[in-house]
Amino acid sequence: MATTATLPFSCTSTLQTLTRTFSPRLPLRLHRLHRRRFHHLPSLAALTRLPHPPLLVGRPISASASPNGASSEGEYDYDLFTIGAGSGGVRASRFASTLYGARAAICEMPFATVASDDLGGVGGTCVLRGCVPKKLLVYGSKYSHEFEESHGFGWTYETDPKHDWSTLIANKNTELQRLVGIYKNILNNSGVTLIEGRGKIVDPHTVSVDGKLYTAKNILIAVGGRPSMPNIPGIEHVIDSDAALDLPSKPEKIAIVGGGYIALEFAGIFNGLKSEVHVFIRQKKVLRGFDEEVRDFIAEQMSLRGITFHTEQSPQAISKSNDGLLSLKTNKETIGGFTHVMFATGRRPNTKNLGLEEIGVKMDNNGAIVVDEYSRTSVDSVWAVGDVTDRVNLTPVALMEGGAFAKTVFGGESTKPDYRAVPSAVFSQPPIGQVGLTEEQAIEEYGDVDVYISNFRPLRATLSGLPDRVLMKLIVCASTNKVVGVHMCGDDAPEIIQGIAIAVKAGLTKQDFDATIGIHPTSAEEFVTMRNATRKVRSTTDEVESKDKVVTQN
């Protein structure tokens, strides 16, 4: 629905001016504060509808099975009550209110850097103890690699640069406070009532926040997740990611248990700040679920930067010695001398003590709320989005789920979130970006698959002399020629993959990629100049044909 359709003018050139002036600008200004903190373009399609306050005359009557989201005044306190003001919760309540005119309230616990049963904060994990602080620490820790690189470009220092952890953490925390303030403003400006406190469901239409009761036609649970740790001896000496982001001092020697993205990101952060880093993983390789070649590549690159990996090791106990240092005992060995031991061994949906069991909201074995394709729970008036549903646990996906929920329940348009081709990144050093299928998944789904790989030393590294390399990989379905998976490990991978994700989502083919002219000199242009398949996998003949060796371009 184009904005122009709602404007009463017919003159093209006038409309062009107005379009520029009104449609994008005004709503963009409303959201600029929001966007400044989140490095994604918000749903632009939604924004074109924003110039006018909700034009809805009367409430939309949904043709679908879901009930009309809004209620008449007086029947309930609110049309929507959301528990949890993180990514999913804020998005859902904001859109419900501004786009569809719903009366919305949201509750959230008071702010703290480390989450607990009673502490959280507006903005949620992403803003306060996830994506944002993590990225700031990655930025802070990357400089040491840049200092090293700079020598090959002619730079030297009288004394080696030194890092002060407390400055980084203090500045990080100041930024978090600012963001909390901005989130509160966003909710306020959206007409959403913000209630501080811990929400608990009393019945399918009632939420209690610190004893005070609120009724709502619909309840949305968006309470996210929390780090989870195994119950082994000495676990009380162990820190999780929340605490790691707010340590009083930098670890000298740290053991990180875990092989997922959180473990690798923190390994990179502490290694960059010159801690001695040991990573313990249960599997043979890190990043289970990622493309096999990427798993190998990142481990090698991180090892070259000084991180020690201990593979196929399961933690059994942690003990503290008299000098205050920690030892980690695994099924294979015991290593001591750690100032810190961190577990990044998974996160669990935050569903304890919410009153869910009592009203019959179904959960799985992990505590995740079970929802249908529209994010509705087993109780008609109760919905859930984000990490608490344990679908694809990424902020942009929570935003999508929140937006789709609001559209379904209040916008009169039943909308399912679309999980195809969701890109993601690991902010390890070097970072990883990916979208679509891994090679293994593609072979399983399509059988015949062409794989294009570029593994090279980037221009920057030929000058710096450091052993940095870049891996870029395209996976193409042989029968349709569609690019079904793209993977990259190297500098700027997350930024590069974002644009590529548009192409993958649009179902573009390898020919479309090849027809696209590159920008020179960049790393990204490699993706549009991969001429020869590195290997062609044919399930029919059960053989792999290698046309080319992997091309190393130096």
Added chain:
Amino acid sequence: MLKDEDMAVADGGSYDYGLFVIGAGSGGVRGSRTSASFGAKVAICELPFHPISSDWQGGHGGTCVIRGCVPKKILVYGTSFPGEFEDSKNFGWDINGDINFNWKKLLENKTQEIVRLNRVYQRILGNSGVTMIEGAGCLVDSHTVEVAKPDGSKQRYTAKHILIATGSRAQRVNIPGKELAITSDEALSLEELPKHAIILGGGYIAVEFASIWKGMGAEVYLFYRKELPLRGFDDEMRAVVASNLQGRGIRLHPGTNLSDLSKTSDGIKVVTDKGEELIADVVLFATGRTPNSQRLNLEAVGVDVDQIGAIKVDEYSCTSVPNIWAVGYVTNRINLTPVALMEATCFSKTVFGGQPTKPDYRDVPCAVFSIPPLSVVGLSEQQALEEAKSDVLVYTSSFNPMKNSISKRQEKTIMKLVVDSETDRVLGASMCGPDAPEINPGWNSPVCC
């Protein structure tokens, strides 16, 4: 312009070669390699290697590798570090004592890299079965090239097809004292870093060098004729780039030309057309490049050129002489390496691959490696308003990137989409901010398709 008898030529027949290429830069190397892969017998001539080009010096790899894209990018990397050091402070880094920059070391490492790449290009040609001949090539007739070798000797070669890919050279504007100014060739290989640099020009080369020298500690003055640099780019983005350059300390002099250069004991005295006088160690003219077609004897053979010397070609890159072709900067179409590569590949497919293929110039992305950089693809806002049949929606996002929220650098990133309101097609995308050139290529496929 399809010659049936030219399709899928296996060898020259009665000629020495099926294809003779003059110029081993981006277009020439790609054209010879791909033609050889279709089975053609190919030879290529190129001048001896030197970082500074001249009538007698060039080198395999051409402008891009030796005195363009690659060395430029290396210098941009080198000059980015001080800004990063500055930003690192609020992330907790303390650099006690002096930070020293050794320009000679960077220059040495840069030269080492371009020499290495030059050798890689030669190897690529060798491995493709292309005969390499060193010297300056020119046309004798429509099937004969004469190469003047470095030792003074001359040799003639006949070929069924000739491809001209001699690129371009930097030009100096014609003002008194112009011989005191340098071009980008010299700028990439200066012995000493300037302390005071004056740059004349408003294009990407001028802007990039302004950023490079500023980052390395020079005082930089940038003079250009228009109100904003980067004519032809999206106006909003031009303003952002100008503002960023200023923010980083470059002194901008819009709407100003230089009228006179003279040598003094303190350096080069520059007089502007506004009567201002300045002294600089280095004056760079980044005032345009001209196609390198003067010494090819084109007129005698009947190959038409336009008023600036660009070889006129049709959509298949064929010149006014049926078996003589030209690609890359010498044809002055879109002067970017990836486009030269495309033109050359299409030429090979047409002439030797049996697949007449026209280069597709729609939605060619490009980048300016200023600091922070700019990247664009598709239509600018002005172009969209002129060309679009229906209304145009413009989406812009102007924000302080997360890194700056800690570093406190006052520099916004701008991202912009221009959309046809009726079809919802994205007509153009542009971005000015860190990593813009890496981010944009991903946007290009969707814009093109």
